[in-house]
Amino acid sequence: MTRSVALFATCLGDQLWPEVVEATVAVLERAGCRVTFDPAQTCCAQPAFNSGYHDEAKAVARAFVEVFERADAVVAPSGSCTAMVHRYPELFRDEPDWRARAEAVAHKAFELSAFLVRELGVVDLGARLSARVAWHDACHALRELGVHDEPRRLLRAVAGLELVELRTGESCCGFGGTFAVKFPELSTAMLDHKLSGLDDRVDVLSAVDSSCLMQMRGRLQRQGSRVRAMHLAEILASR
Amino acid sequence: MRVSPLTPETFADNARAALADATLTGALRRATDTFAERRAAAIGAVPDWQELRTRAAAIKAHTLARLDAYLEEFTANATKAGATVHWARDAAEACAIVRDLAQARGSKRLVKSKSMATEEIHLNAALAQDGREPVETDLGEWIIQLAGETPSHIIVPAIHKTKEQIGALFVDKLGIPPSSDPQLLAAEARTRLRAHFAAADLGISGVNFGVAETGTILVLENEGNARMTTTLPAVHVAVMGIEKVIPRFGDLETFLRLLPRSGTGQHLTTYQSMLTGPDPMGQGPRELHIVLLDNGRSRIVADELMRQTLACIRCGACLNACPVYQSIGGHAYGSVYPGPIGAILTPQLQGLHSAGTLPFASSLCGACKDVCPVKIDIPSLLLELRRRAVAGEQVPAAPSRGAAPTTSKPARRKPLEALGWRVWSWVTRSPARFRLATAFARLGQKLPFAMRLFGPMRAWQSSREAPKLAARPFRDRWRGDAR
Ligand code: SF4
Numbered sequence: 097m098t099r100s101v102a103l104f105a106t107c108l109g110d111q112l113w114p115e116v117v118e119a120t121v122a123v124l125e126r127a128g129c130r131v132t133f134d135p136a137q138t139c140c141a142q143p144a145f146n147s148g149y150h151d152e153a154k155a156v157a158r159a160f161v162e163v164f165e166r167a168d169a170v171v172a173p174s175g176s177c178t179a180m181v182h183r184y185p186e187l188f189r190d191e192p193d194w195r196a197r198a199e200a201v202a203h204k205a206f207e208l209s210a211f212l213v214r215e216l217g218v219v220d221l222g223a224r225l226s227a228r229v230a231w232h233d234a235c236h237a238l239r240e241l242g243v244h245d246e247p248r249r250l251l252r253a254v255a256g257l258e259l260v261e262l263r264t265g266e267s268c269c270g271f272g273g274t275f276a277v278k279f280p281e282l283s284t285a286m287l288d289h290k291l292s293g294l295d296d297r298v299d300v301l302s303a304v305d306s307s308c309l310m311q312m313r314g315r316l317q318r319q320g321s322r323v324r325a326m327h328l329a330e331i332l333a334s335r
Numbered sequence: 336m337r338v339s340p341l342t343p344e345t346f347a348d349n350a351r352a353a354l355a356d357a358t359l360t361g362a363l364r365r366a367t368d369t370f371a372e373r374r375a376a377a378i379g380a381v382p383d384w385q386e387l388r389t390r391a392a393a394i395k396a397h398t399l400a401r402l403d404a405y406l407e408e409f410t411a412n413a414t415k416a417g418a419t420v421h422w423a424r425d426a427a428e429a430c431a432i433v434r435d436l437a438q439a440r441g442s443k444r445l446v447k448s449k450s451m452a453t454e455e456i457h458l459n460a461a462l463a464q465d466g467r468e469p470v471e472t473d474l475g476e477w478i479i480q481l482a483g484e485t486p487s488h489i490i491v492p493a494i495h496k497t498k499e500q501i502g503a504l505f506v507d508k509l510g511i512p513p514s515s516d517p518q519l520l521a522a523e524a525r526t527r528l529r530a531h532f533a534a535a536d537l538g539i540s541g542v543n544f545g546v547a548e549t550g551t552i553l554v555l556e557n558e559g560n561a562r563m564t565t566t567l568p569a570v571h572v573a574v575m576g577i578e579k580v581i582p583r584f585g586d587l588e589t590f591l592r593l594l595p596r597s598g599t600g601q602h603l604t605t606y607q608s609m610l611t612g613p614d615p616m617g618q619g620p621r622e623l624h625i626v627l628l629d630n631g632r633s634r635i636v637a638d639e640l641m642r643q644t645l646a647c648i649r650c651g652a653c654l655n656a657c658p659v660y661q662s663i664g665g666h667a668y669g670s671v672y673p674g675p676i677g678a679i680l681t682p683q684l685q686g687l688h689s690a691g692t693l694p695f696a697s698s699l700c701g702a703c704k705d706v707c708p709v710k711i712d713i714p715s716l717l718l719e720l721r722r723r724a725v726a727g728e729q730v731p732a733a734p735s736r737g738a739a740p741t742t743s744k745p746a747r748r749k750p751l752e753a754l755g756w757r758v759w760s761w762v763t764r765s766p767a768r769f770r771l772a773t774a775f776a777r778l779g780q781k782l783p784f785a786m787r788l789f790g791p792m793r794a795w796q797s798s799r800e801a802p803k804l805a806a807r808p809f810r811d812r813w814r815g816d817a818r
Contacts, residue, residue: 272700
């Protein structure tokens with residue numbers, strides 16, 4: 097059965113890395129989905145919510161709910177944005193009507209790898225990439241959505257790819273939204289610790305979140321590292 | 336050397352200073368990694384770990400919802416067992432109670448075992464005013480006291496110090512020959528502390544759990560110093576936060592399995608002293624005084640959203656797991672309680688006005704929530720405190736009846752930041768405005784010098800290359816459903 101998927105590109109994906117979003121579309125289509133994109137979408141509201149500005153976040157979250165409430169499934173190439181949508185009911189805890197609508201959307205919002213593996217039961221997408229790839233567990237995907245095995249299973253099915261774990265395990269990359277610019281030195285110390293877990297032979301550092309990748313790529317580039325940061329979707333779309 | 340006291344308000348500067356100290360960051364990383372590994376190994380051997388956590392969280396939630404009743408039950412039973420229970424509304428009252436007890440009995444030589452509640456009320460400083468400063472008897476606390484510092488971890492007070500630094504401190508303060516051999520340094524401390532124990536006439540401790548059903552207090556420790564503090568002197572004064580009460584003796588089965596494993600990765604602490612009134616055989620202390628400390632807690636209990644903060648059993652696991660704490664340690668928080676628990680507790684104890692930065696000092700990674708044995712949802716509480724901070728609200732929200740009037744001023748508003756988010760929201764909730772704003776940003780990006788005027792961009796670029804807006808966003812590349 098063809099699943100119809102409403103794509104949430106995420107504001108970062110839309111504006112900074114359209115190629116990641118295109119890869120997401122390609123992967124979903126290869127998995128047999130019919131993908132739609134509603135250009136009325138913008139952002140999940142997380143930046144304002146995490147900064148404490150709940151009224152400002154609510155206005156954006158309402159717009160999100162209006163765009164996506166008629167979808168069968170909402171899929172985003174991000175654990176963090178998906179986790180934010182899952183928090184909508186809490187955000188609207190004092191508004192029963194919106195709370196109910198938010199709950200309905202939250203129930204059908206999925207992070208890409210979780211959607212592929214848990215909802216579609218797809219693991220092998222016929223991708224090919226010869227590279228040694230280190231996996232970064234994005235915090236919200238890992239701890240709020242329980243995404244751990246799904247991306248690893250998808251990556252192990254990629255021909256030519258060697259998956260390795262970071263020595264620094266599940267630690268945070270130090271991004272944390274505005275945290276990264278409110279406390280730049282602290283954020284960078286966390287980042288450097290995370291990256292210290294890469295071994296010398298890693299070619300690619302990957303994750304399900306463009307935000308973590310922005311943080312890690314920014315540092316790798318600054319240091320002139322040969323390690324490339326690639327979103328999971330880009331790897332899965334490689335042929 | 337006395338370190339000038341840091342405050343939460345200068346968190347960003349404190350953190351920067353900590354990061355510049357390679358000895359400190361090295362010591363922290365080693366110690367927190369070790370504790371985290373030990374914890375993981377210890378809980379790996381407990382098949383029903385998650386059920387234990389769920390049960391502990393439920394017991395705490397139940398107790399906090401009926402705290403007044405359980406405190407009365409605890410007081411009645413402790414009194415029946417021969418203890419004297421005192422109620423202290425705030426730090427000043429608690430300190431005065433202990434000082435008056437010491438004065439009335441002419442106690443001159445005080446010893447104390449490790450206790451965060453006594454740190455919170457700055458008891459040592461209060462007692463020092465009339466020459467009764469207690470000698471700290473926990474090795475780590477004793478080191479900190481010798482150094483004139485404050486603890487930087489709730490269960491490992493000297494976690495920030497290397498053995499070389501401790502050796503140098505002992506040379507300086509105790510005149511021992513130079514050494515950094517932990518065995519030798521510990522032996523030296525033991526000899527000195529034994530003399531203090533032998534002479535002590537009043538012992539002060541904290542309380543890990545107070546059992547309502549029996550009036551028993553529990554003190555957990557590893558060095559035997561708390562056992563001696565609570566049994567050798569003629570008078571024992573225990574300072575107990577009111578949230579430490581648990582309903583039944585049987586509840587200890589849950590908490591005693593959780594706490595040591597979470598904190599130090601031990602199956603059980605070396606000593607657990609259970610004290611029900613003074614020693615009836617007359618060999619232990621003749622008097623047991625329990626000081627029940629409120630100091631803002633009843634206001635937190637009344638605030639239903641924040642109440643779970645008080646479920647904390649002070650195991651320290653969230654500190655060891657926190658990437659911020661691992662990087663900068665406890666002093667940078669500028670508060671008695673550091674790390675994730677400090678970031679939620681301190682603003683509630685001292686107000687968002689002076690501690691409003693702490694809830695923002697987190698990447699919201701959630702590692703703390705994962706390890707917390709009583710399942711406190713620390714990230715959600717941080718988010719709620721952030722909301723209250725920018726809304727200029729007070730914490731705790733509603734002063735409860737009979738509680739001390741709130742002294743906390745609301746957080747300072749940041750009008751410019753608030754305006755920025757209002758504009759962001761107005762732009763982002765409309766696709767047309769969003770498109771226009773991002774088009775402008777594309778233009779601005781062509782002027783790197785203009786971007787550098789923008790503070791957050793400067794902060795980003797201080798250590799990382801900035802990403803570029805794509806020439807054409809996805810929304811313009813999407814060909815619609817016809818493809
Ligand atoms: S908040 Fe939880 S993990 Fe942190 S010290 Fe308290 S009980 Fe332990």
